[in-house]
Amino acid sequence: MRADRLPHIFCSGCGNGTVLNCTLNAVDQMGWKKEETVFVSGIGCSSRAPGYILADSLHTTHGRALAFATGIKMAKPELHVVVLTGDGDLAAIGGNHFIHACRRNIDLSVVCMNNMIYGMTGGQVSPTTPRTALSTTTPYGSAEPAFDLCELAIAAGANYVSRWTSFHVKELTRAILAGLRIPGLSFIEALSQCPTNFGKRNKFRQAMDQVEYFKTHGILIEKVQRLREEGKDIPPDAIVLGEMIRRNRPAMGVRK
Amino acid sequence: MQGNVACAEGALAAGCSFFGGYPITPSTEIAEHMALKLPKAGGVFLQMEDEIGSIAAVIGASWTGARAMTATSGPGFSLMMENIGFAAMTETPCVIVNVQRGGPSTGQPTMSGQADMLQCRFGSHGDYSIIALSPESVQEMYELSVMAFNLADRFRVPVFLMADEIIGHLRERIEIPDSVQRVERRPLNQGDLPFHPGEDLVPGFPRFGSGFKVHVTGLTHDERGYPCTTNPKVHEELVKRLVEKVESKRHEIADYRVTNPDAERVFVTYGSPSRSVEQVIHDNPGEEIGHLRFRVVWPFPEDALREFKDAKAFFVPEQNLGQIAREIERHTSVPVIRLPRFGGSLHTPEELTSALGAFK
Numbered sequence: 271m272r273a274d275r276l277p278h279i280f281c282s283g284c285g286n287g288t289v290l291n292c293t294l295n296a297v298d299q300m301g302w303k304k305e306e307t308v309f310v311s312g313i314g315c316s317s318r319a320p321g322y323i324l325a326d327s328l329h330t331t332h333g334r335a336l337a338f339a340t341g342i343k344m345a346k347p348e349l350h351v352v353v354l355t356g357d358g359d360l361a362a363i364g365g366n367h368f369i370h371a372c373r374r375n376i377d378l379s380v381v382c383m384n385n386m387i388y389g390m391t392g393g394q395v396s397p398t399t400p401r402t403a404l405s406t407t408t409p410y411g412s413a414e415p416a417f418d419l420c421e422l423a424i425a426a427g428a429n430y431v432s433r434w435t436s437f438h439v440k441e442l443t444r445a446i447l448a449g450l451r452i453p454g455l456s457f458i459e460a461l462s463q464c465p466t467n468f469g470k471r472n473k474f475r476q477a478m479d480q481v482e483y484f485k486t487h488g489i490l491i492e493k494v495q496r497l498r499e500e501g502k503d504i505p506p507d508a509i510v511l512g513e514m515i516r517r518n519r520p521a522m523g524v525r526k
Numbered sequence: 527m528q529g530n531v532a533c534a535e536g537a538l539a540a541g542c543s544f545f546g547g548y549p550i551t552p553s554t555e556i557a558e559h560m561a562l563k564l565p566k567a568g569g570v571f572l573q574m575e576d577e578i579g580s581i582a583a584v585i586g587a588s589w590t591g592a593r594a595m596t597a598t599s600g601p602g603f604s605l606m607m608e609n610i611g612f613a614a615m616t617e618t619p620c621v622i623v624n625v626q627r628g629g630p631s632t633g634q635p636t637m638s639g640q641a642d643m644l645q646c647r648f649g650s651h652g653d654y655s656i657i658a659l660s661p662e663s664v665q666e667m668y669e670l671s672v673m674a675f676n677l678a679d680r681f682r683v684p685v686f687l688m689a690d691e692i693i694g695h696l697r698e699r700i701e702i703p704d705s706v707q708r709v710e711r712r713p714l715n716q717g718d719l720p721f722h723p724g725e726d727l728v729p730g731f732p733r734f735g736s737g738f739k740v741h742v743t744g745l746t747h748d749e750r751g752y753p754c755t756t757n758p759k760v761h762e763e764l765v766k767r768l769v770e771k772v773e774s775k776r777h778e779i780a781d782y783r784v785t786n787p788d789a790e791r792v793f794v795t796y797g798s799p800s801r802s803v804e805q806v807i808h809d810n811p812g813e814e815i816g817h818l819r820f821r822v823v824w825p826f827p828e829d830a831l832r833e834f835k836d837a838k839a840f841f842v843p844e845q846n847l848g849q850i851a852r853e854i855e856r857h858t859s860v861p862v863i864r865l866p867r868f869g870g871s872l873h874t875p876e877e878l879t880s881a882l883g884a885f886k
Contacts, residue, residue, distance in 0.1 A: 272741075274750075274752075275752060304739055305735065305736070305737045305739070306735055308734050308735070310586070320741070321741050321743065321752070321753060324739050325739050326589075326734040326735065326738070326739055326740055326741075326742075327740075327741050327742065328586065328589060328734075328742045328743075329741070329742065329743035329744065329745065329753075330582065330585075330609075330612060330744065331582070331608050331609055331612050331744060334578060334579070334582045334609065337574065337575075337578065337579035337580075337582035337583050337586070338582045338583065338585060338586040339586060340572070340574075340579070340582075340583050340586065341544065341546060341572075341582065341583030341584060341585065341586025341587040341588075341594070342586040342587065342589060342590055342734065343586075344544070344570045344572060344583070344587070345543070345544045345570055345586070345587035345590040345592045345594070346587075346590035346591075346592075346734070346735060348735065349590065349734065349735050366575050366576060366579075367575065367578075367579055367582075370574075370575040370579070
């Protein structure tokens with residue numbers, strides 16, 4: 271970390287620090303050197319994270335982190351490239367780059383801090399805001415269904431896809447580690463609490479209330495599959511967690 | 527050789543090792559030729575999902591130290607604008623070719639235009655400066671392509687090769703030199719702050735993967751590269767330097783051709799309209815007709831106008847409503863006659879001759 275950049279901009283109770291911690295823990299376990307690892311981000315709270323890491327980093331324009339990262343990785347495959355992004359950055363303005371980076375299956379690791387809201391601009395609806403949730407631009411509740419980013423990444427061709435939350439620190443770290451190891455595009459979605467702009471409007475009075483929600487509503491993908499096979503209902507507000515896919519499609523930009 | 531192919535060959539000779547692009551008429555042959563040649567030369571060709579991604583990938587590649595370029599035309603150029611500002615703010619060397627067609631909007635995809643000349647200078651938000659070149663022949667598509675990479679690395683700015691459809695699709699015989707001169711970007715000295723400007727206002731380049739652990743951001747940043755967005759002094763110093771590092775070197779960057787400097791009636795051109803003027807001068811050997819032709823359009827080389835001490839009028843044929851004529855007016859008290867030509871064809875020598883006649 272860059273000690274001279276502290277204090278950071280994340281609000282107290284924010285989950286992004288936890289996700290960043292898990293990411294750096296995984297990078298550390300890989301033994302990747304600072305000199306050969308590049309962190310790339312777009313715009314938003316999540317995208318401020320690379321600015322606190324003592325390594326080469328590119329803090330780019332809104333939604334375009336994956337396109338910048340594509341240029342870095344393809345021009346110099348020896349570099350390890352980790353993309354830190356958020357739900358608005360990746361799924362709204364950057365949606366096209368997301369699906370094409372997955373399709374190309376470029377050897378990037380993408381960690382999405384999904385707080386289900388535009389935090390930096392003060393709490394507007396995002397593509398992953400749950401239906402009926404309140405935000406400053408959905409004062410009567412969101413009328414739009416939310417995106418499932420993992421299903422999107424799978425359909426588009428990513429080699430590794432996993433979802434955890436800021437509560438599941440060990441599982442999240444292991445998932446990121448798996449993503450760093452696997453050639454091709456790895457997508458790790460990390461649900462992250464935003465007490466300032468999501469929680470306070472949506473019945474999570476304390477930061478920990480939303481973390482507790484992640485804990486109690488999380489359901490493993492294996493259990494979901496079992497319930498489906500048994501013809502049983504899956505709770506509508508369940509957060510499906512775990513490793514969604516691991517495969518070996520041809521990948522681009524893999525270090526030789 | 528075709529103009530667009532010559533542009534690609536110039537880029538390859540200059541050591542371009544990364545091309546990110548998206549097909550668009552009338553620039554596509556540049557991408558096609560790079561797709562053919564770059565992989566065999568050990569480089570990378572990527573057809574991106576759109577022009578926003580193209581310029582983003584080019585900027586990313588440039589931070590690994592690669593000479594990187596893209597090529598496009600009007601609509602794609604508009605899409606690139608935000609990231610062009612990012613390249614200016616982060617001082618990322620890159621080459622952007624715009625083979626101009628008729629606009630606005632989708633306009634005339636297969637016809638020539640020059641109406642993006644102000645967009646290339648001012649198209650992204652905020653104050654910054656860039657360098658723009660304009661070729662009048664297939665030979666210059668090659669030469670200015672090489673020059674664009676050298677200027678981009680020397681000044682750490684986006685450099686535009688502002689061609690037009692006529693030059694892009696023209697076929698002429700050209701001379702290709704055995705080797706071309708290369709001006710490399712200056713590496714950052716160990717111990718220097720990554721965005722410390724140094725004497726010539728251009729910081730050394732801390733290539734990714736070379737141990738500098740540099741943070742690069744489009745936010746207003748201090749000399750460490752760290753975001754510093756609410757200090758007015760830091761913002762003022764940064765923005766003024768981004769402009770000054772180019773504008774203070776305009777004499778060094780200037781590149782123009784002068785014909786008949788004693789003439790009273792002077793044509794001022796860049797790009798394909800230059801050819802019509804050359805025909806007029808060729809057809810009227812007895813008449814003293816001056817011609818100033820810019821190979822560098824931005825930063826605007828206003829000193830060039832003073833080469834014509836007896837000038838009574840500047841005639842400016844352009845394939846737009848007078849975008850560079852407006853700039854010329856800012857730098858001279860001599861009358862400036864705008865000669866716009868629309869629809870994608872060249873000015874005819876006859877219409878230029880009659881414009882001269884009307885001024886008498």
